[in-house]
Amino acid sequence: AAQKQVPLQHGAHRIGKRTDADMNRWRDYGLGEFIHMGLYSILGGDYNSMHYDGAAEWIRSWNKLPHEVYDNLYKKFDPKNFDPEVWARMAKNMGVRYVTITTKHHDGFCLWPSKYTDFNITKTPYKKDMIGPLVKAFDQAGIDVYLYFSVMDWHQADWRYDLKTVADSVAFNRFKTFTKNQLTELLTLYPQTKGLWFDGTWDNSWKKSGAFSDSLDQYLKKIHPGLIIGSRLRADDYGNRHFDANGHLMGDYEQGWERKIPSDYTATRGNDWDCIMTIPQNGWGYSKTWMGHWKTPYELIEMLAKCVSLDGNFVVNFGPKGDGTFRKKELQTADSIGAWMKVNHEAIYNAGYLNWTKQDWGYYTRSRKDGKIYMIVFNVPINGALKVSPAKKEHIKKAYLLQDNKTLHVEALDGNDVFIQLEQKNQQEPFVIVLETGQGG
Numbered sequence: 001a002a003q004k005q006v007p008l009q010h011g012a013h014r015i016g017k018r019t020d021a022d023m024n025r026w027r028d029y030g031l032g033e034f035i036h037m038g039l040y041s042i043l044g045g046d047y048n049s050m051h052y053d054g055a056a057e058w059i060r061s062w063n064k065l066p067h068e069v070y071d072n073l074y075k076k077f078d079p080k081n082f083d084p085e086v087w088a089r090m091a092k093n094m095g096v097r098y099v100t101i102t103t104k105h106h107d108g109f110c111l112w113p114s115k116y117t118d119f120n121i122t123k124t125p126y127k128k129d130m131i132g133p134l135v136k137a138f139d140q141a142g143i144d145v146y147l148y149f150s151v152m153d154w155h156q157a158d159w160r161y162d163l164k165t166v167a168d169s170v171a172f173n174r175f176k177t178f179t180k181n182q183l184t185e186l187l188t189l190y191p192q193t194k195g196l197w198f199d200g201t202w203d204n205s206w207k208k209s210g211a212f213s214d215s216l217d218q219y220l221k222k223i224h225p226g227l228i229i230g231s232r233l234r235a236d237d238y239g240n241r242h243f244d245a246n247g248h249l250m251g252d253y254e255q256g257w258e259r260k261i262p263s264d265y266t267a268t269r270g271n272d273w274d275c276i277m278t279i280p281q282n283g284w285g286y287s288k289t290w291m292g293h294w295k296t297p298y299e300l301i302e303m304l305a306k307c308v309s310l311d312g313n314f315v316v317n318f319g320p321k322g323d324g325t326f327r328k329k330e331l332q333t334a335d336s337i338g339a340w341m342k343v344n345h346e347a348i349y350n351a352g353y354l355n356w357t358k359q360d361w362g363y364y365t366r367s368r369k370d371g372k373i374y375m376i377v378f379n380v381p382i383n384g385a386l387k388v389s390p391a392k393k394e395h396i397k398k399a400y401l402l403q404d405n406k407t408l409h410v411e412a413l414d415g416n417d418v419f420i421q422l423e424q425k426n427q428q429e430p431f432v433i434v435l436e437t438g439q440g441g
C-alpha cells in the first residue's frame, strides 16, 4: 500500500534522478577534488603556541582565540606562492574531473572581490582575486568547477542561529538578501561554474526558511541553467533537510555522505551522491599537526572504487598552506592516486553500479558507455582464484588485465559461476580485470 503523503509546498519538486546532459556529466566524473583555503590556512590549527584539537578551519570557534585576532587575520593573508596553473596541473595529474573550491567558509571571509562586504581578499596584502584565476585554470584543464559557499556567516551581524524575535527575523531577512546578492555575484563573475556546494545550513534560522531556500534554488537555476545543487541547501516546510517529509531527496544529488560511504547499494536509495573525504581523520583546512591516521593512497583508491561501485563519486580534500602551496604529503598522495588512475581510469570514469553479488576480492563497476565490467581487486585469496558469480543469463566470455591486456584463464564452476585464475598471487597493489560478457550460458 502506498504511504500517506504529507502535502508540501517546499518539498522535492522532482522524484528520481536528473537525466539532463549536465547531470549525466556529473554522474560520470568518478573522482573529484575539494579545496579548503581561507584565513584559517594561515594559522594551520595553531595559535599562541597552542594547538586547537578541532578541524583547523573551525579555529575561530575556539575559546582560546579571540574573535578580534581571527577577524584581523586578513591583514596577513598573502598567498605569495599561489599559482592557479600549478593547482590545476596537480588536479589534472591526479585524474580528477571536478573540483570544489571554498569561496567563503563559516568565518565569512571571501576569496573573491565581493562588493557586498569589505571582508574580502581585495583588502588583504594579496589584493587580487583567487577564485577567478582558479576557475579559469581548472576550466582550461578540462576540470569542472563547483563553488563551495557557507550560508552560515560568523562575520555578518545579521546572521542568526535561530529566529526567536521579530528583530531576529528582520535581521535575517537582510541576511537572505545579502546571501542572494553574493550568489548572484559569483555566478555572474564566474559563468563557467557548474554547480554550488552549500554548507552551514543546519541551524534553526535556515531550517525555518524553507520557502526562501526553495525560491533561492529555483532562482539560481533560472539565472544559470544546468546548475547543480546538492541536498545541503534546502529545508522543507517542516525544517526537514536533505530528504523531505515524504522521504524524497531535495537536491540534485545526496550531499550527506561526508567522511562516510554507504555500506551497500540499498543505503544509497538509488540516488545520485558523492562522498567527500579528508586525508587525515578529520579537518579540511591546513593544519600543521594532522589529526589521527593519514589515509594511504591505496586506502583512498579503495574508497574510490567502493563509491563508484555504488554509483557515487569520490572527492578527496586538500588544505593548502597560507602561502598558497600544498604540503609534501598531499602532493605525494595526489601523485600516487594519479599514477594508479593513469593505468586504471577506465574502471572509474563513466562507470557505476553492477548488481552482481559482491565478492571479498574487491568491487565491480560497469561502464555506462559499453557495458564492460571491471573488477577492481584489493584482496587476492590464497588460492589465487577470484570468484565471479554473474547475474542469471549473463556469462563470462573473456577476462583480461587492464594494465597490459593479458588474458586470464576463466575456469567454469557450478551454473555460470567462474574462477578467474591469476598467475601471480602476491599482488602488491590494487589492479583491474576487464570482463567481457555474453547472454545465456
Ligand code: JFZ
Pocket (backbone or CB within 6 Å): 055, 057, 058, 199, 200, 256, 258, 276, 284
Ligand atoms: C562542514 C564544515 O563545517 C567543515 O568545516 C567542512 O567545510 C565540511 C566540508 O563541511 O562540516 C560538516 C558538514 C556536515 C556534516 C559534518 C561536517 N555532516 O552532515 O555530518
